[in-house]
Amino acid sequence: MTLSIEDLEGIARIEKDKRESFTYQINVCVAAGCLSCQSGVLKEAFEKEVSRRGWENWCSVKGVGCLGLCAAGPLISIQPDGTYYRGVGAPDVSEILESLGGAPIPRLDCASSRPFFEQQPKIVLENSGRIDPERIEDYIAEDGYKALYNALRMMRPSEVIEQVLASGLRGRGGAGFPTGVKWTAVAKASNGNKFVVCNADEGDPGAFMDRSILESDPHRVIEGMAVAAYAVGANTGFIYVRAEYPLAVQRVRTAISQARHLGVLGNNVFNSQFSFDINVRLGAGAFVCGEETALIASIEGRGGRPRPRPPFPAEFGLWGQPTLINNVETFANIPPIIRKGGKWFATIGTEKSKGTKVFALAGRVNNTGLIEVPMGTTLREIVFQIGGGIPGDRAFKAVQTGGPSGGCIPEQFLDMAVDYESLASVGSIMGSGGLIVMDDTSCMVDVAHFFMEFCMSESCGKCVPCRVGTSQIYHLLNRITKGEGKLSDLDMLEDLSDLLKNTSLCGLGQTAPNPIMSTLRYFRDEYVAHIEEKRCPAEACKIHEAREAV
Amino acid sequence: MPTEDKRWRLVNRTMRLHGNQPHALIETLHSVQEYFGFLDPDALKYVANSLRVPLSVVYGVATFYSYFTLQPPGEHTCVVCKGTACYISGASGILGSIAKKVGIAPGETTPDGKVSLLTARCLGSCGLAPAVVLDGQVCGKMTPTAVLDRMEVWRNEETSERVPLRGEVDEP
Numbered sequence: 081m082t083l084s085i086e087d088l089e090g091i092a093r094i095e096k097d098k099r100e101s102f103t104y105q106i107n108v109c110v111a112a113g114c115l116s117c118q119s120g121v122l123k124e125a126f127e128k129e130v131s132r133r134g135w136e137n138w139c140s141v142k143g144v145g146c147l148g149l150c151a152a153g154p155l156i157s158i159q160p161d162g163t164y165y166r167g168v169g170a171p172d173v174s175e176i177l178e179s180l181g182g183a184p185i186p187r188l189d190c191a192s193s194r195p196f197f198e199q200q201p202k203i204v205l206e207n208s209g210r211i212d213p214e215r216i217e218d219y220i221a222e223d224g225y226k227a228l229y230n231a232l233r234m235m236r237p238s239e240v241i242e243q244v245l246a247s248g249l250r251g252r253g254g255a256g257f258p259t260g261v262k263w264t265a266v267a268k269a270s271n272g273n274k275f276v277v278c279n280a281d282e283g284d285p286g287a288f289m290d291r292s293i294l295e296s297d298p299h300r301v302i303e304g305m306a307v308a309a310y311a312v313g314a315n316t317g318f319i320y321v322r323a324e325y326p327l328a329v330q331r332v333r334t335a336i337s338q339a340r341h342l343g344v345l346g347n348n349v350f351n352s353q354f355s356f357d358i359n360v361r362l363g364a365g366a367f368v369c370g371e372e373t374a375l376i377a378s379i380e381g382r383g384g385r386p387r388p389r390p391p392f393p394a395e396f397g398l399w400g401q402p403t404l405i406n407n408v409e410t411f412a413n414i415p416p417i418i419r420k421g422g423k424w425f426a427t428i429g430t431e432k433s434k435g436t437k438v439f440a441l442a443g444r445v446n447n448t449g450l451i452e453v454p455m456g457t458t459l460r461e462i463v464f465q466i467g468g469g470i471p472g473d474r475a476f477k478a479v480q481t482g483g484p485s486g487g488c489i490p491e492q493f494l495d496m497a498v499d500y501e502s503l504a505s506v507g508s509i510m511g512s513g514g515l516i517v518m519d520d521t522s523c524m525v526d527v528a529h530f531f532m533e534f535c536m537s538e539s540c541g542k543c544v545p546c547r548v549g550t551s552q553i554y555h556l557l558n559r560i561t562k563g564e565g566k567l568s569d570l571d572m573l574e575d576l577s578d579l580l581k582n583t584s585l586c587g588l589g590q591t592a593p594n595p596i597m598s599t600l601r602y603f604r605d606e607y608v609a610h611i612e613e614k615r616c617p618a619e620a621c622k623i624h625e626a627r628e629a630v
Numbered sequence: 631m632p633t634e635d636k637r638w639r640l641v642n643r644t645m646r647l648h649g650n651q652p653h654a655l656i657e658t659l660h661s662v663q664e665y666f667g668f669l670d671p672d673a674l675k676y677v678a679n680s681l682r683v684p685l686s687v688v689y690g691v692a693t694f695y696s697y698f699t700l701q702p703p704g705e706h707t708c709v710v711c712k713g714t715a716c717y718i719s720g721a722s723g724i725l726g727s728i729a730k731k732v733g734i735a736p737g738e739t740t741p742d743g744k745v746s747l748l749t750a751r752c753l754g755s756c757g758l759a760p761a762v763v764l765d766g767q768v769c770g771k772m773t774p775t776a777v778l779d780r781m782e783v784w785r786n787e788e789t790s791e792r793v794p795l796r797g798e799v800d801e802p
Contacts (some may be wrong), residue, residue: 112754112755112768113755113758115768116755116758116761116767116768116769116770117758117770149757150755150757150758151757151758153758154759165680179799201697250675258673282754283751283752285712285713285714285717285751286713286714286715286750286752286756287752287756288752288754288755288756291754292754292778322750323660323697323756324697324750324751324753324754330671361656361657362656362657362660363695363697364656364659364660364695364696364697364698365695365696365697365698365751366694366695366696367751378656379653380653380728381651381652381653381654381655381656381657381683382655382687382691383690383691383694384694384695442714442715442718442756442757442759443714443715443718443719443720443759444719448715448756448757448759449757450757462731480714483714514714514756516714516715518718520706522718530714530717530772531714534751540694
């Protein structure tokens with residue numbers, strides 16, 4: 081006997097009753113950011129103190145996923161009051177318990193960061209910071225696996241795809257390809273065993289959205305994958321996750337075994353004809369494996385080198401079979417789309433970019449952390465309201481999106497609404513969602529140099545333009561940052577960038593010049609200052625030290 | 631099995647779970663590195679034979695991915711994050727001061743075998759930039775002095791009584 085909807089509702093009811101029996105819930109963030117600030121110890125301290133006082137019956141202590149404001153960890157939230165406390169340590173535990181029901185403790189209160197918590201209508205992160213990522217029951221109490229039930233028992237595969245098409249959801253991994261179109265292509269492919277792959281190889285330095293989603297709400301991704309598998313007709317799934325994220329790997333594995341145990345993964349899910357199981361594959365530190373065909377090679381146990389497309393993975397993917405590859409965040413959007421309908425999702429966002437986007441906000445900004453905003457939010461709102469501005473009131477210089485494949489966006493575009501098209505129009509990309517803020521202490525030539533070093537060492541070496549081009553550009557930039565550049569180098573940089581963009585085999589090489597081209601476009605004066613005046617306007621490059629050493 | 635070491639049974643288990651198929655190669659190398667700390671030539675040969683994959687391919691995969699290391703690690707490890715957020719917040723200053731004071735570059739181990747310095751592409755702890763992992767523990771908002779102090783402590787402590795990792799004894 082497999083799981084029925086009554087069983088699912090029963091679990092949800094028990095869980096909700098249990099929650100309601102508590103007057104207060106203390107939610108301690110146990111995602112990687114806060115754990116590294118000792119939130120695990122803090123959670124134990126709360127549990128001990130609550131049991132010492134004999135308050136277990138009306139005060140619960142729960143480990144939850146990312147609360148977002150990673151800069152101020154360890155974070156806790158107290159429900160139902162909605163109080164957030166920052167930088168909490170074990171010595172604060174008694175004081176916090178004493179204050180329950182009274183006024184918040186001003187010393188720890190996040191009141192100054194209110195906009196951060198209030199200006200984010202959440203879809204992907206709706207459960208993040210509210211549920212225990214290591215308990216499937218907690219996810220089910222938040223309507224978890226209902227979308228899968230609806231899809232399996234009330235919709236045909238084609239109807240599921242129709243909803244995804246209607247939602248206007250686009251791939252959240254970077255390129256923004258319409259998800260529904262991709263699903264249609266895989267569903268149409270007729271031959272053999274199909275596969276569904278979740279790309280969690282978040283290699284972009286400065287991005288941690290996928291890690292946080294997997295750590296905070298792993299069942300949501302599993303449910304999204306199961307719905308996708310039903311829609312395209314696949315029976316096996318893979319989650320390809322970075323080995324550098326041990327906590328995410330562990331939580332995903334726990335979630336998969338819980339899902340198997342309960343029967344939402346396995347044979348004849350919800351008494352239907354549908355059977356599906358998921359395997360975890362570990363990445364091993366290669367940025368290029370974020371590219372679909374390289375990722376496939378890596379799952380097959382080979383070196384992660386891309387191959388020319390077409391044929392696309394939708395026809396010829398893993399072991400030559402039709403394969404659907406989507407990013408973590410894309411799958412995480414699927415359950416709410418199926419539950420609430422594609423039309424509902426399409427009401428959020430801009431004309432061509434629907435829904436919300438999760439960004440990892442970092443760099444020179446007060447509230448670093450994980451945020452989710454509707455498409456079309458301006459950069460100014462993101463940096464100055466949600467992000468709380470630049471520390472030390474320094475001058476804003478640029479924001480970098482899209483990691484090594486993206487560009488630097490200067491101040492004049494701060495009021496631009498962020499979506500796939502607008503970012504592309506200013507020479508950057510949405511990317512997976514890293515958003516790095518830079519102030520006047522950051523040298524743009526140095527930043528370009530940093531990204532080119534990254535691309536050079538991550539180039540897989542298969543195609544010549546990328547292998548040789550990245551290294552040539554790197555050496556030119558190296559020369560400029562040392563104050564030994566010539567003005568003609570700038571033309572050469574432009575030529576090489578153009579060459580790389582047009583002739584590289586895969587996305588890594590094609591987008592590698594973006595940081596150079598965008599900084600040359602908006603911050604050319606900084607390049608010229610390095611070359612002609614032999615000085616770094618931001619005083620980040622050690623031109624004089626280098627010259628004295630010579 | 632190359633030796634009587636019980637850890638090989640765990641490696642065998644990984645291969646068996648994947649049906650000893652060639653596509654288990656990366657998962658198997660992960661296992662070897664997890665249990666032994668690094669991949670030595672004997673381990674590569676053993677994995678190649680067990681999965682019936684040419685040794686050249688095994689070596690190719692082991693060197694293609696930066697997560698795998700063919701060198702035995704030092705007693706302590708210090709991983710400096712080189713993600714963008716950490717870079718903007720001064721990770722290069724930390725690396726520079728280590729090079730100056732301790733004299734090792736990323737990927738190297740001090741001559742006394744006490745400390746290995748590594749870099750990571752991005753730990754995903756961008757909210758805590760610059761982040762450094764000291765013996766497996768992520769430390770946020772680090773400064774060059776704090777990292778150097780810890781290294782000094784490591785280098786001055788007595789060599790702990792521990793069983794040397796396989797391969798460490800024979801190789802210089």
